[in-house]
Amino acid sequence: MQVVGLTTQQEVYVASKERKFRSNEILKILDSELDNPLGEVVETQSYNRFIPLSIKDSFVDKGVLESLRSIGYNVDEDEINIAKVRLLTEATYPIKTGVAAEVPAFTEVKELLVKESPAEGLVLGVIKGTEEMAAGMDDDLKDVAPLLKGKEVVAQQGVPFNFKLKAMHQYPHIGIIGGSGSGKSFGMRVMLEELMKLEIPTLVFDPHFEMDFSEKFPDLPTEYEEDFESKFEIFQVGRQVGVNFEDLSTKDLLDLLSAASDLSESMVNAVETLHNAEAKRDSFFTFAERLADLRQALELGRKRIQRKLKSGELSGQQKEEYQHYLALIDDYGSLHLSSITGLTWRLNKLKRHGLFQQSISEIEAALQSRKLVVVQGPIWLLQVFATYLLGNLYRQRRDYKDADYSGETADYFPPFLVATDEAHNFAPKGYDSPTKRVLKEISQEGRKYGVFLILATQRPTLLADTVTAQLNSKFVFRTVRASDIETIKQETDLTAEEAKRLPYLSSGDAFVSSAIFGRTMAVRIRVAKTTSPHTQNPFDELEAKTKAKEDELYGAIAKHLPIYDDDMLTELKAVNKELEGKMLSRNQLQDRLETLVERGRLKKEDSPLGGTVYNLG
Amino acid sequence: MLGEVATKLKKNLISFNKRLQDRYKGEVDFDKQDLRERLHHKVGKFTLLERLSNQRLRDWLAKEVVVGVDGSLNKVGVNFPHYLYLLQALAKSTAQEDILAAEVFCPLLAEVEAEIEQFRVQQQQEGKRYSQQEAATKLRTSLLAKLELQVAIQAIQKWPVKLIMMDGSLIRYRIEAKDSWQQLRELALEKGVLLVGVIEEIATKELGTRLSSDLEGIYDRELLFGVLEVGEMLELEFKLGLKTAFLRPSQDPQVIGLDILKEQQDKLKIMADLIQTLTPKSGRGIPLWLDIVDNEVRISKQMVESLVDSYLDPQLKRRLFASKRQERIY
Ligand SMILES: Nc1ncnc2c1ncn2[C@@H]1O[C@H](COP(=O)(O)OP(=O)(O)O)[C@@H](O)[C@H]1O
Numbered sequence: 001m002q003v004v005g006l007t008t009q010q011e012v013y014v015a016s017k018e019r020k021f022r023s024n025e026i027l028k029i030l031d032s033e034l035d036n037p038l039g040e041v042v043e044t045q046s047y048n049r050f051i052p053l054s055i056k057d058s059f060v061d062k063g064v065l066e067s068l069r070s071i072g073y074n075v076d077e078d079e080i081n082i083a084k085v086r087l088l089t090e091a092t093y094p095i096k097t098g099v100a101a102e103v104p105a106f107t108e109v110k111e112l113l114v115k116e117s118p119a120e121g122l123v124l125g126v127i128k129g130t131e132e133m134a135a136g137m138d139d140d141l142k143d144v145a146p147l148l149k150g151k152e153v154v155a156q157q158g159v160p161f162n163f164k165l166k167a168m169h170q171y172p173h174i175g176i177i178g179g180s181g182s183g184k185s186f187g188m189r190v191m192l193e194e195l196m197k198l199e200i201p202t203l204v205f206d207p208h209f210e211m212d213f214s215e216k217f218p219d220l221p222t223e224y225e226e227d228f229e230s231k232f233e234i235f236q237v238g239r240q241v242g243v244n245f246e247d248l249s250t251k252d253l254l255d256l257l258s259a260a261s262d263l264s265e266s267m268v269n270a271v272e273t274l275h276n277a278e279a280k281r282d283s284f285f286t287f288a289e290r291l292a293d294l295r296q297a298l299e300l301g302r303k304r305i306q307r308k309l310k311s312g313e314l315s316g317q318q319k320e321e322y323q324h325y326l327a328l329i330d331d332y333g334s335l336h337l338s339s340i341t342g343l344t345w346r347l348n349k350l351k352r353h354g355l356f357q358q359s360i361s362e363i364e365a366a367l368q369s370r371k372l373v374v375v376q377g378p379i380w381l382l383q384v385f386a387t388y389l390l391g392n393l394y395r396q397r398r399d400y401k402d403a404d405y406s407g408e409t410a411d412y413f414p415p416f417l418v419a420t421d422e423a424h425n426f427a428p429k430g431y432d433s434p435t436k437r438v439l440k441e442i443s444q445e446g447r448k449y450g451v452f453l454i455l456a457t458q459r460p461t462l463l464a465d466t467v468t469a470q471l472n473s474k475f476v477f478r479t480v481r482a483s484d485i486e487t488i489k490q491e492t493d494l495t496a497e498e499a500k501r502l503p504y505l506s507s508g509d510a511f512v513s514s515a516i517f518g519r520t521m522a523v524r525i526r527v528a529k530t531t532s533p534h535t536q537n538p539f540d541e542l543e544a545k546t547k548a549k550e551d552e553l554y555g556a557i558a559k560h561l562p563i564y565d566d567d568m569l570t571e572l573k574a575v576n577k578e579l580e581g582k583m584l585s586r587n588q589l590q591d592r593l594e595t596l597v598e599r600g601r602l603k604k605e606d607s608p609l610g611g612t613v614y615n616l617g
Numbered sequence: 618m619l620g621e622v623a624t625k626l627k628k629n630l631i632s633f634n635k636r637l638q639d640r641y642k643g644e645v646d647f648d649k650q651d652l653r654e655r656l657h658h659k660v661g662k663f664t665l666l667e668r669l670s671n672q673r674l675r676d677w678l679a680k681e682v683v684v685g686v687d688g689s690l691n692k693v694g695v696n697f698p699h700y701l702y703l704l705q706a707l708a709k710s711t712a713q714e715d716i717l718a719a720e721v722f723c724p725l726l727a728e729v730e731a732e733i734e735q736f737r738v739q740q741q742q743e744g745k746r747y748s749q750q751e752a753a754t755k756l757r758t759s760l761l762a763k764l765e766l767q768v769a770i771q772a773i774q775k776w777p778v779k780l781i782m783m784d785g786s787l788i789r790y791r792i793e794a795k796d797s798w799q800q801l802r803e804l805a806l807e808k809g810v811l812l813v814g815v816i817e818e819i820a821t822k823e824l825g826t827r828l829s830s831d832l833e834g835i836y837d838r839e840l841l842f843g844v845l846e847v848g849e850m851l852e853l854e855f856k857l858g859l860k861t862a863f864l865r866p867s868q869d870p871q872v873i874g875l876d877i878l879k880e881q882q883d884k885l886k887i888m889a890d891l892i893q894t895l896t897p898k899s900g901r902g903i904p905l906w907l908d909i910v911d912n913e914v915r916i917s918k919q920m921v922e923s924l925v926d927s928y929l930d931p932q933l934k935r936r937l938f939a940s941k942r943q944e945r946i947y
């Protein structure tokens with residue numbers, strides 16, 4: 001390897017005939033006057049001077065190349081590999097052309113590459129281009145990040161990429177960006193596994209119902225297995241967890257209702273007027289009833305109510321009711337019926353989804369015991385709930401820290417991380433949303449309180465700028481969309497060369513642009529130890545279900561073969577007995593039999609007794 | 618202004634073309650058949666060459682290699698004696714091995730100055746007068762020839778060589794670097810290594826003289842233009858100790874020349890077959906192998922500049938080699 005061509009203080013070209021270069025590998029340039037600076041390969045090229053271009057004006061024809069090969073000269077081997085190498089720190093003057101270059105020893109680059117021991121940090125994968133120097137690594141760095149190649153788990157290649165979790169105190173928040181299928185969810189899973197390893201309290205919003213850690217990754221060698229069963233809990237909004245209505249502040253309630261569907265000015269006004277109106281905390285019941293009564297009252301109107309009361313035709317209980325209506329009209333007569341109707345609809349929608357049935361106490365408890373909490377639900381409900389949950393938990397943590405800062409005692413609430421996919425839905429650019437407010441606050445202030453974000457999105461362009469700007473570490477996976485690449489260029493320190501490579505990254509490869517490392521690193525995310533419960537291809541699933549059904553039927557009828565079509569009713573009873581809980585009609589049975597014939601599992605013949613007979617295939 | 622210059626040049630070119638046409642009028646219209654017959658009687662025989670099959674090539678070569686030799690020359694600075702030449706010679710084997718030799722030639726160095734003087738004195742004794750500048754050019758040319766011969770010699774010493782292909786006529790080596798040439802020649806004969814020089818630009822005027830007095834003085838390349846069929850060769854002998862052939866290995870109507878040692882003339886056919894086999898049909902008639910070697914020995918202008926920038930003191934470089942002309946911006 002040798003430095004060739006023109007050099008600058010920032011960049012050199014290194015050429016080699018024997019050795020191919022890898023993007024992102026680190027090379028040592030042996031210019032002793034500059035203390036042998038280190039550089040990173042940012043672009044690689046191999047070229048053969050003889051193919052496929054013409055040399056001068058003669059086109060190289062195949063026959064001649066063949067003849068050359070026959071006399072021992074293979075033009076293909078006459079290849080030159082060239083790497084553009086960017087120096088890690090600018091040199092005081094240009095590198096000397098012609099000096100040699102070599103792969104540095106691990107000790108020479110350790111400080112650059114390893115910021116944290118695997119035991120203390122998040123072991124997320126390997127640093128690309130470090131394969132050759134990995135041999136000299138310390139033992140604790142070896143074999144901690146197995147990789148996935150195709151469908152096979154292979155040993156770690158290169159130096160592990162250990163994310164220094166503790167540095168988040170200084171450089172908070174992580175972004176995971178990449179197009180669909182680029183490896184975001186996979187990367188997120190690995191990150192969460194590592195957080196569980198360190199028992200960091202983590203709250204995960206899971207709109208895709210994919211973050212379960214009970215199932216081990218298929219074919220993962222046993223030495224890498226890890227049991228996370230006791231380290232995480234899954235809750236579904238409206239099933240195991242929900243909002244305790246009595247704890248809601250009016251602002252919380254407004255957020256919830258608006259997340260169900262946008263609120264008009266006068267609806268906001270109505271909630272502010274009606275919530276906790278009787279100088280005590282409303283339960284869901286008291287609030288819903290107040291809405292219903294007021295709606296009734298407004299529909300009747302003051303005049304009708306008064307007329308009814310005067311008419312004397314009301315019995316005791318009815319009279320009380322109408323007096324109550326009148327009082328409501330007196331107090332809230334200025335509110336619009338349409339606003340009340342709208343609010344009722346919103347409130348009912350939330351209730352229907354079980355939002356008000358449970359509380360968040362189980363989540364609090366799980367976080368307190370340093371677990372990872374997965375909250376699942378459809379994305380809109382998740383947003384509703386997240387607004388409340390995050391606001392609540394963040395407040396608890398803030399209250400504790402603020403009290404702590406000012407020397408008071410307060411209930412302990414631990415620092416925690418918040419992770420979510422589809423972050424652009426939670427903190428959209430260009431319009432306001434309740435979740436956006438709380439995420440924005442955490443992104444700006446969370447560092448102080450030890451609350452950190454991990455936000456994944458396939459559309460960085462749609463993520464609120466204010467939030468994006470606070471993500472101090474960004475994992476950028478394959479991205480094809482030009483507008484997103486543009487955003488990435490602005491929001492990270494990826495070089496033009498790196499940005500150019502974004503559309504071509506393999507799934508699981510990413511650039512990490514992080515203030516913690518101070519430079520962009522190319523990494524490959526390790527294989528996850530667990531797998532999402534629904535990775536089965538839906539079409540495979542369809543086939544499997546059909547097959548299972550068929551097997552069941554086949555099992556049920558096999559004993560009763562042969563079945564004559566004129567005697568089908570007798571057999572039907574017997575078959576139905578075998579099929580627990582299902583009853584086939586005669587036609588259905590015949591139908592199924594025909595299907596089995598089609599699939600070659602049965603055969604259909606003319607019966608010697610006349611008619612047809614189904615028998616073993 | 619620019620237009621005016623161009624118009625004048627255009628006029629000049631038109632009249633130049635006319636004069637060329639006048640001069641070549643009689644000859645361009647040679648009857649091809651007639652010429653071939655005369656060549657056959659008075660010069661040598663025509664042979665039809667073969668393209669060798671891959672199997673034939675392998676059998677012929679057995680375990681040995683073919684070597685290509687070429688040199689390159691790069692100049693920094695312009696006028697005597699304020700220039701320096703970077704000379705390189707390469708012997709490349711088909712087994713992907715290289716032998717490279719390099720020299721710097723600069724008339725500003727005391728020993729080179731002395732050499733130039735010595736050369737002039739020597740030549741003067743033989744009755745030839747050379748200016749310093751001409752002497753320097755001669756020395757430099759001979760230095761390059763010597764480098765090429767040296768790598769060829771080393772190749773024979775190091776590798777199992779079947780054949781060496783040199784870029785250019787062998788006679789050039791004999792004239793420019795006599796001792797090294799002798800050494801190579803003897804070594805090649807002793808070890809049975811075939812030597813062949815491939816001449817892209819034939820500059821001889823041999824054929825016309827032999828044919829008839831009215832063709833005397835016509836360059837061989839003009840005379841043979843389009844006269845040989847593709848894959849045809851015309852053999853002759855006129856250089857001391859060498860056997861020469863003209864051939865047309867590609868569709869290009871221009872012929873190329875081959876020089877081989879007279880002692881190896883029984884191998885001419887197979888050597889020519891090889892050359893023809895290694896020459897792209899639609900190319901300009903030079904074996905690809907030599908193009909590859911040429912490509913490899915050549916140093917790009919950019920490379921030369923960066924080498925010079927890296928290793929020459931910039932002050933000295935500017936004082937000695939920068940020329941006003943180079944600073945001009947076109
Ligand atoms: N680190 C990795 N190593 C190997 N394959 C990966 C990796 N990450 C992702 N993949 C492959 O890419 C597929 C899509 O990844 P996924 O994380 O679901 O993409 P995204 O969430 O960005 O849409 C995975 O199913 C897996 O086959």
Ligand SMILES: [Mg+2]
Nearest residue numbers: 181184185186
């Ligand atoms: Mg995904």
